[in-house]
Amino acid sequence: xxxxxxxxxxxxxxxxxxxxxKQELAKEIxxxxxxxxxVNGGHLASNLGVVELTIALHSVFNAPEDKxxxxxxxxxxxxxxxxxxxxxxxxLRKLGGISGFPKTSESEYDSFDTGHSSTxxxxxxxxxxxxxxxxxxxxxxxxxxxxxxxxGMAIEALNDAGSSKTNITVILNDNxxxxxxxxxxxxxxxxxxxxxxxxxxxxxxxxxxxxxxxIIGKPIVNFAHIIKRSIKQAVIPNMYFEDIGFTYLGPVDGxxxxxLENILYxxxxxxxxxxxxxxxxxxxxxxxxxxxxxxxxxVSSFDIKTGEIKNKKNKDYSKEFGDKxxxxxxxxxxxxxxxxxxxDGTGLNEFADKFPKRFFDVGIAxxxxxxxxxxxxxxxxxTCFCCIFFIFTKRI
Numbered sequence: 001x002x003x004x005x006x007x008x009x010x011x012x013x014x015x016x017x018x019x020x021x022k023q024e025l026a027k028e029i030x031x032x033x034x035x036x037x038x039v040n041g042g043h044l045a046s047n048l049g050v051v052e053l054t055i056a057l058h059s060v061f062n063a064p065e066d067k068x069x070x071x072x073x074x075x076x077x078x079x080x081x082x083x084x085x086x087x088x089x090x091x092l093r094k095l096g097g098i099s100g101f102p103k104t105s106e107s108e109y110d111s112f113d114t115g116h117s118s119t120x121x122x123x124x125x126x127x128x129x130x131x132x133x134x135x136x137x138x139x140x141x142x143x144x145x146x147x148x149x150x151x152g153m154a155i156e157a158l159n160d161a162g163s164s165k166t167n168i169t170v171i172l173n174d175n176x177x178x179x180x181x182x183x184x185x186x187x188x189x190x191x192x193x194x195x196x197x198x199x200x201x202x203x204x205x206x207x208x209x210x211x212x213x214x215i216i217g218k219p220i221v222n223f224a225h226i227i228k229r230s231i232k233q234a235v236i237p238n239m240y241f242e243d244i245g246f247t248y249l250g251p252v253d254g255x256x257x258x259x260l261e262n263i264l265y266x267x268x269x270x271x272x273x274x275x276x277x278x279x280x281x282x283x284x285x286x287x288x289x290x291x292x293x294x295x296x297x298x299v300s301s302f303d304i305k306t307g308e309i310k311n312k313k314n315k316d317y318s319k320e321f322g323d324k325x326x327x328x329x330x331x332x333x334x335x336x337x338x339x340x341x342x343x344d345g346t347g348l349n350e351f352a353d354k355f356p357k358r359f360f361d362v363g364i365a366x367x368x369x370x371x372x373x374x375x376x377x378x379x380x381x382x383t384c385f386c387c388i389f390f391i392f393t394k395r396i
Contacts, residue, residue, distance in 0.1 A: 118151025
Protein backbone atom coordinates (compact mmCIF):
# COMPACT_ATOMS: atom_id res chain seq x y z
CA UNK A 1 0.00 0.00 0.00
CA UNK A 2 2.81 2.41 0.92
CA UNK A 3 5.24 1.96 -1.95
CA UNK A 4 7.75 4.63 -0.90
CA UNK A 5 7.08 4.91 2.81
CA UNK A 6 7.89 1.26 3.42
CA UNK A 7 11.39 1.84 2.02
CA UNK A 8 12.24 4.69 4.43
CA UNK A 9 14.00 3.34 7.50
CA UNK A 10 16.28 6.31 8.13
CA UNK A 11 17.00 9.79 6.72
CA UNK A 12 19.70 8.18 4.58
CA UNK A 13 16.97 6.41 2.57
CA UNK A 14 15.08 9.69 2.22
CA UNK A 15 18.10 11.39 0.66
CA UNK A 16 18.05 8.87 -2.19
CA UNK A 17 14.65 10.11 -3.43
CA UNK A 18 14.10 12.80 -6.05
CA UNK A 19 11.64 15.66 -5.58
CA UNK A 20 8.73 13.90 -7.33
CA UNK A 21 9.25 10.84 -5.14
CA LYS A 22 9.36 13.00 -2.03
CA GLN A 23 6.08 14.62 -3.04
CA GLU A 24 4.54 11.19 -3.39
CA LEU A 25 6.06 10.18 -0.06
CA ALA A 26 4.36 13.19 1.55
CA LYS A 27 0.99 11.90 0.36
CA GLU A 28 1.70 8.43 1.73
CA ILE A 29 2.78 9.84 5.09
CA UNK A 30 -0.50 11.77 5.39
CA UNK A 31 -2.46 8.61 4.62
CA UNK A 32 -0.42 6.73 7.22
CA UNK A 33 -0.98 9.42 9.87
CA UNK A 34 -4.72 9.33 9.24
CA UNK A 35 -4.74 5.54 9.39
CA UNK A 36 -3.05 5.49 12.81
CA UNK A 37 -4.53 8.55 14.53
CA UNK A 38 -8.08 7.74 13.43
CA VAL A 39 -7.77 4.49 15.41
CA ASN A 40 -5.44 5.39 18.29
CA GLY A 41 -6.08 9.09 18.65
CA GLY A 42 -3.29 11.66 18.80
CA HIS A 43 -2.20 15.05 17.53
CA LEU A 44 -3.31 15.19 13.92
CA ALA A 45 -3.63 18.71 12.48
CA SER A 46 -0.16 19.85 13.52
CA ASN A 47 1.51 16.75 12.09
CA LEU A 48 -0.36 16.96 8.79
CA GLY A 49 0.93 20.53 8.55
CA VAL A 50 4.65 19.73 8.86
CA VAL A 51 4.98 16.76 6.48
CA GLU A 52 6.91 18.56 3.73
CA LEU A 53 8.91 20.62 6.23
CA THR A 54 10.06 17.47 8.05
CA ILE A 55 10.97 15.76 4.78
CA ALA A 56 13.02 18.81 3.75
CA LEU A 57 14.78 19.05 7.11
CA HIS A 58 15.90 15.43 7.01
CA SER A 59 16.84 15.71 3.34
CA VAL A 60 19.14 18.70 3.87
CA PHE A 61 20.54 18.22 7.36
CA ASN A 62 22.38 15.20 8.73
CA ALA A 63 20.63 14.06 11.89
CA PRO A 64 21.48 12.84 14.45
CA GLU A 65 24.78 14.72 14.15
CA ASP A 66 22.80 17.83 13.29
CA LYS A 67 20.31 18.48 16.09
CA UNK A 68 16.64 19.23 15.41
CA UNK A 69 14.77 20.56 18.45
CA UNK A 70 10.98 20.40 18.11
CA UNK A 71 9.06 22.97 20.11
CA UNK A 72 6.10 21.49 22.03
CA UNK A 73 6.93 18.20 20.31
CA UNK A 74 3.45 17.05 19.38
CA UNK A 75 4.29 17.67 15.71
CA UNK A 76 7.12 15.11 15.72
CA UNK A 77 5.18 12.10 14.36
CA UNK A 78 6.57 12.62 10.83
CA UNK A 79 10.06 13.00 12.28
CA UNK A 80 9.62 9.66 14.05
CA UNK A 81 8.37 7.98 10.87
CA UNK A 82 11.43 9.15 8.92
CA UNK A 83 13.89 8.14 11.63
CA UNK A 84 13.21 4.42 11.81
CA UNK A 85 10.04 4.35 13.93
CA UNK A 86 7.42 3.88 11.24
CA UNK A 87 6.06 0.62 12.64
CA UNK A 88 6.38 1.73 16.27
CA UNK A 89 4.04 4.65 15.55
CA UNK A 90 1.23 2.08 15.41
CA UNK A 91 1.59 1.77 19.20
CA LEU A 92 0.85 5.47 19.73
CA ARG A 93 -1.29 6.08 22.84
CA LYS A 94 -1.14 2.42 23.79
CA LEU A 95 0.27 1.00 27.01
CA GLY A 96 4.03 0.70 26.63
CA GLY A 97 3.83 2.26 23.17
CA ILE A 98 5.79 4.97 21.43
CA SER A 99 5.82 8.45 22.96
CA GLY A 100 3.79 11.16 21.25
CA PHE A 101 6.68 13.56 21.84
CA PRO A 102 10.46 13.52 21.22
CA LYS A 103 12.16 11.29 23.76
CA THR A 104 15.94 10.94 24.00
CA SER A 105 15.72 7.44 25.49
CA GLU A 106 13.66 6.34 22.48
CA SER A 107 16.00 7.39 19.67
CA GLU A 108 19.30 9.14 19.02
CA TYR A 109 17.39 11.32 16.54
CA ASP A 110 15.41 12.89 19.41
CA SER A 111 17.77 15.55 20.71
CA PHE A 112 15.63 16.79 23.61
CA ASP A 113 12.67 15.58 25.69
CA THR A 114 10.00 18.06 24.66
CA GLY A 115 6.64 18.53 26.29
CA HIS A 116 5.93 22.23 26.67
CA SER A 117 5.97 25.17 24.30
CA SER A 118 8.40 28.05 23.79
CA THR A 119 11.49 26.09 24.91
CA UNK A 120 13.15 25.09 21.63
CA UNK A 121 15.19 28.22 20.91
CA UNK A 122 16.67 28.25 24.42
CA UNK A 123 17.56 24.56 24.16
CA UNK A 124 19.02 24.95 20.67
CA UNK A 125 21.09 27.95 21.73
CA UNK A 126 22.51 25.96 24.64
CA UNK A 127 23.39 23.12 22.26
CA UNK A 128 25.00 25.58 19.83
CA UNK A 129 27.16 27.11 22.55
CA UNK A 130 28.23 23.65 23.76
CA UNK A 131 29.09 22.75 20.15
CA UNK A 132 31.24 25.87 19.81
CA UNK A 133 33.10 25.13 23.05
CA UNK A 134 33.85 21.65 21.72
CA UNK A 135 34.99 23.11 18.36
CA UNK A 136 32.42 21.11 16.42
CA UNK A 137 30.65 22.23 13.22
CA UNK A 138 27.27 20.46 13.32
CA UNK A 139 24.05 22.37 12.71
CA UNK A 140 21.50 23.16 15.40
CA UNK A 141 17.90 23.75 14.29
CA UNK A 142 14.94 24.83 16.42
CA UNK A 143 11.45 24.36 14.95
CA UNK A 144 8.94 26.66 16.64
CA UNK A 145 5.36 27.61 15.79
CA UNK A 146 3.97 31.13 15.65
CA UNK A 147 1.83 30.28 18.68
CA UNK A 148 4.83 29.18 20.76
CA UNK A 149 6.63 32.33 19.75
CA UNK A 150 4.18 34.29 21.91
CA UNK A 151 5.67 32.65 25.02
CA GLY A 152 8.00 34.81 27.07
CA MET A 153 10.74 32.17 27.12
CA ALA A 154 10.89 32.17 23.31
CA ILE A 155 11.21 35.96 23.20
CA GLU A 156 13.97 35.87 25.83
CA ALA A 157 15.81 33.24 23.81
CA LEU A 158 15.50 35.27 20.59
CA ASN A 159 16.91 38.27 22.41
CA ASP A 160 19.91 36.28 23.64
CA ALA A 161 20.51 34.41 20.38
CA GLY A 162 20.23 37.56 18.27
CA SER A 163 23.03 39.29 20.15
CA SER A 164 25.22 36.19 20.36
CA LYS A 165 26.31 35.82 16.71
CA THR A 166 26.08 32.07 17.32
CA ASN A 167 25.34 29.80 14.35
CA ILE A 168 21.80 28.62 15.03
CA THR A 169 18.79 28.18 12.72
CA VAL A 170 15.26 28.92 13.91
CA ILE A 171 12.46 27.57 11.71
CA LEU A 172 9.34 29.66 12.31
CA ASN A 173 6.46 27.36 11.40
CA ASP A 174 3.72 29.90 10.76
CA ASN A 175 0.32 28.32 10.16
CA UNK A 176 -1.86 31.37 10.79
CA UNK A 177 -1.24 33.45 7.68
CA UNK A 178 -1.07 33.04 3.91
CA UNK A 179 1.43 34.31 1.33
CA UNK A 180 0.20 37.11 -0.88
CA UNK A 181 1.55 36.59 -4.40
CA UNK A 182 2.02 40.27 -5.15
CA UNK A 183 4.06 40.79 -1.97
CA UNK A 184 5.74 37.45 -1.28
CA UNK A 185 7.98 37.61 -4.35
CA UNK A 186 9.98 40.55 -3.02
CA UNK A 187 11.08 38.89 0.24
CA UNK A 188 11.87 35.77 -1.76
CA UNK A 189 14.05 37.81 -4.12
CA UNK A 190 15.86 39.49 -1.24
CA UNK A 191 16.43 36.09 0.33
CA UNK A 192 17.93 34.78 -2.90
CA UNK A 193 20.32 37.74 -3.10
CA UNK A 194 21.31 37.79 0.56
CA UNK A 195 22.11 34.06 0.68
CA UNK A 196 24.42 33.98 -2.31
CA UNK A 197 28.01 33.43 -1.25
CA UNK A 198 29.20 35.81 -3.96
CA UNK A 199 26.95 38.55 -2.59
CA UNK A 200 28.14 38.02 0.98
CA UNK A 201 31.82 37.98 -0.04
CA UNK A 202 31.56 41.06 -2.29
CA UNK A 203 29.52 42.95 0.30
CA UNK A 204 32.19 42.31 2.95
CA UNK A 205 35.01 43.23 0.54
CA UNK A 206 33.35 46.55 -0.31
CA UNK A 207 32.88 47.33 3.39
CA UNK A 208 36.52 46.56 4.16
CA UNK A 209 37.72 48.70 1.23
CA UNK A 210 35.70 51.78 2.10
CA UNK A 211 36.45 51.46 5.82
CA UNK A 212 40.14 51.92 4.95
CA UNK A 213 39.50 55.12 2.99
CA UNK A 214 40.46 58.09 5.20
CA ILE A 215 37.74 60.49 6.40
CA ILE A 216 34.99 59.63 3.91
CA GLY A 217 35.19 55.82 3.98
CA LYS A 218 33.10 55.03 7.06
CA PRO A 219 30.42 57.66 6.26
CA ILE A 220 29.97 56.04 2.82
CA VAL A 221 29.52 52.58 4.38
CA ASN A 222 27.06 53.94 6.95
CA PHE A 223 25.08 55.79 4.29
CA ALA A 224 24.89 52.67 2.10
CA HIS A 225 23.69 50.66 5.11
CA ILE A 226 20.93 53.22 5.81
CA ILE A 227 19.79 53.14 2.17
CA LYS A 228 19.74 49.32 2.10
CA ARG A 229 17.72 49.09 5.32
CA SER A 230 15.28 51.75 4.10
CA ILE A 231 14.61 49.75 0.95
CA LYS A 232 14.14 46.51 2.92
CA GLN A 233 11.80 48.19 5.42
CA ALA A 234 9.73 49.55 2.53
CA VAL A 235 9.04 46.07 1.20
CA ILE A 236 9.15 44.06 4.45
CA PRO A 237 6.99 45.79 7.09
CA ASN A 238 8.22 43.71 10.02
CA MET A 239 12.00 43.80 10.39
CA TYR A 240 11.89 42.61 14.00
CA PHE A 241 14.14 39.57 13.55
CA GLU A 242 16.84 41.45 11.68
CA ASP A 243 16.65 44.33 14.14
CA ILE A 244 17.57 42.00 17.01
CA GLY A 245 20.42 40.33 15.13
CA PHE A 246 18.98 37.51 13.01
CA THR A 247 19.24 37.04 9.27
CA TYR A 248 15.60 36.67 8.16
CA LEU A 249 14.82 34.36 5.24
CA GLY A 250 11.40 33.87 3.73
CA PRO A 251 8.55 33.58 3.79
CA VAL A 252 8.61 30.24 2.00
CA ASP A 253 5.78 27.85 1.12
CA GLY A 254 5.98 25.14 3.77
CA UNK A 255 4.30 22.61 1.47
CA UNK A 256 6.74 23.00 -1.42
CA UNK A 257 9.61 20.59 -0.78
CA UNK A 258 11.82 22.04 -3.52
CA UNK A 259 11.53 25.58 -2.18
CA LEU A 260 12.10 24.40 1.37
CA GLU A 261 15.24 22.48 0.44
CA ASN A 262 16.57 25.42 -1.56
CA ILE A 263 16.22 27.87 1.31
CA LEU A 264 17.65 25.39 3.83
CA TYR A 265 20.70 24.79 1.65
CA UNK A 266 21.17 28.54 1.14
CA UNK A 267 20.93 29.16 4.87
CA UNK A 268 24.06 27.05 5.37
CA UNK A 269 26.11 29.76 3.66
CA UNK A 270 25.19 32.35 6.30
CA UNK A 271 27.05 32.99 9.53
CA UNK A 272 25.23 33.84 12.75
CA UNK A 273 21.64 33.30 13.89
CA UNK A 274 19.03 32.74 11.18
CA UNK A 275 15.22 32.75 11.14
CA UNK A 276 13.54 30.92 8.26
CA UNK A 277 9.87 31.87 8.00
CA UNK A 278 7.83 28.90 6.75
CA UNK A 279 4.13 29.16 5.92
CA UNK A 280 2.13 25.97 6.55
CA UNK A 281 -1.48 24.96 6.97
CA UNK A 282 -2.76 22.95 9.91
CA UNK A 283 -4.50 19.77 8.82
CA UNK A 284 -3.00 20.00 5.32
CA UNK A 285 -4.26 17.25 3.00
CA UNK A 286 -7.27 16.26 5.11
CA UNK A 287 -10.07 18.66 4.25
CA UNK A 288 -12.04 18.11 7.46
CA UNK A 289 -9.00 18.93 9.61
CA UNK A 290 -8.11 21.94 7.47
CA UNK A 291 -11.55 23.40 8.19
CA UNK A 292 -11.47 22.42 11.88
CA UNK A 293 -7.79 22.58 12.97
CA UNK A 294 -8.67 23.17 16.64
CA UNK A 295 -10.93 20.11 16.77
CA UNK A 296 -8.20 17.95 15.24
CA UNK A 297 -5.36 19.38 17.31
CA UNK A 298 -5.56 16.44 19.69
CA VAL A 299 -8.28 13.87 19.06
CA SER A 300 -9.46 10.47 20.16
CA SER A 301 -10.38 7.86 17.52
CA PHE A 302 -12.57 9.18 14.71
CA ASP A 303 -14.20 8.24 11.41
CA ILE A 304 -11.93 9.31 8.54
CA LYS A 305 -14.80 9.84 6.09
CA THR A 306 -16.92 12.06 8.35
CA GLY A 307 -14.45 13.29 10.95
CA GLU A 308 -16.88 12.32 13.69
CA ILE A 309 -15.33 11.33 17.01
CA LYS A 310 -16.04 7.77 18.09
CA ASN A 311 -17.23 7.06 21.65
CA LYS A 312 -17.74 10.75 22.30
CA LYS A 313 -18.01 11.67 25.98
CA ASN A 314 -21.06 13.62 27.09
CA LYS A 315 -18.98 15.57 29.58
CA ASP A 316 -15.43 15.72 30.88
CA TYR A 317 -13.66 17.80 33.51
CA SER A 318 -13.11 20.78 31.21
CA LYS A 319 -16.75 20.81 30.12
CA GLU A 320 -17.97 20.64 33.72
CA PHE A 321 -15.60 23.45 34.66
CA GLY A 322 -16.70 25.63 31.74
CA ASP A 323 -20.40 25.12 32.44
CA LYS A 324 -19.96 25.98 36.11
CA UNK A 325 -17.95 29.09 35.33
CA UNK A 326 -20.67 30.35 32.98
CA UNK A 327 -23.25 29.93 35.75
CA UNK A 328 -21.07 31.80 38.24
CA UNK A 329 -20.26 34.57 35.76
CA UNK A 330 -23.95 35.03 34.97
CA UNK A 331 -24.52 35.96 38.61
CA UNK A 332 -21.25 37.79 39.26
CA UNK A 333 -20.16 40.41 36.74
CA UNK A 334 -16.77 40.71 38.42
CA UNK A 335 -15.66 37.30 37.16
CA UNK A 336 -13.38 37.26 34.12
CA UNK A 337 -11.53 34.35 32.48
CA UNK A 338 -7.98 34.32 31.17
CA UNK A 339 -6.55 31.48 29.08
CA UNK A 340 -3.11 30.82 27.63
CA UNK A 341 -4.16 29.78 24.11
CA UNK A 342 -6.34 26.97 25.48
CA UNK A 343 -9.94 28.16 25.08
CA ASP A 344 -11.15 24.81 23.73
CA GLY A 345 -9.02 22.64 26.00
CA THR A 346 -10.19 24.39 29.17
CA GLY A 347 -13.89 24.41 28.29
CA LEU A 348 -14.17 28.17 27.84
CA ASN A 349 -15.91 28.30 24.46
CA GLU A 350 -19.30 29.10 25.93
CA PHE A 351 -17.86 31.64 28.36
CA ALA A 352 -16.06 33.42 25.49
CA ASP A 353 -19.28 33.54 23.44
CA LYS A 354 -21.46 34.83 26.29
CA PHE A 355 -18.99 37.19 27.92
CA PRO A 356 -16.57 38.34 25.19
CA LYS A 357 -15.55 41.48 27.10
CA ARG A 358 -14.65 39.41 30.15
CA PHE A 359 -12.66 36.77 28.26
CA PHE A 360 -8.94 37.21 27.55
CA ASP A 361 -6.64 34.91 25.60
CA VAL A 362 -3.04 36.00 26.25
CA GLY A 363 -1.38 33.43 23.98
CA ILE A 364 1.06 30.81 25.23
CA ALA A 365 2.20 32.91 28.16
CA UNK A 366 1.20 31.22 31.41
CA UNK A 367 3.49 33.31 33.60
CA UNK A 368 1.97 36.48 32.20
CA UNK A 369 -1.53 35.01 32.57
CA UNK A 370 -1.08 34.40 36.29
CA UNK A 371 0.17 37.95 36.89
CA UNK A 372 -2.19 39.91 34.66
CA UNK A 373 -4.52 42.30 36.44
CA UNK A 374 -6.70 45.29 35.73
CA UNK A 375 -5.60 48.58 37.22
CA UNK A 376 -5.02 48.41 40.98
CA UNK A 377 -7.96 46.26 41.95
CA UNK A 378 -7.17 43.35 44.26
CA UNK A 379 -8.26 39.98 42.98
CA UNK A 380 -8.67 36.35 43.95
CA UNK A 381 -7.28 33.87 41.45
CA UNK A 382 -8.50 30.37 40.65
CA THR A 383 -6.62 28.18 38.20
CA CYS A 384 -7.55 25.30 35.92
CA PHE A 385 -4.82 23.86 33.71
CA CYS A 386 -4.06 26.74 31.31
CA CYS A 387 -7.07 28.75 32.42
CA ILE A 388 -7.32 31.34 35.15
CA PHE A 389 -10.44 33.11 36.23
CA PHE A 390 -10.37 36.22 38.34
CA ILE A 391 -12.90 37.54 40.84
CA PHE A 392 -12.49 41.24 41.56
CA THR A 393 -12.93 41.91 45.28
CA LYS A 394 -13.25 45.66 45.02
CA ARG A 395 -14.55 48.06 42.43
CA ILE A 396 -11.96 49.56 40.03
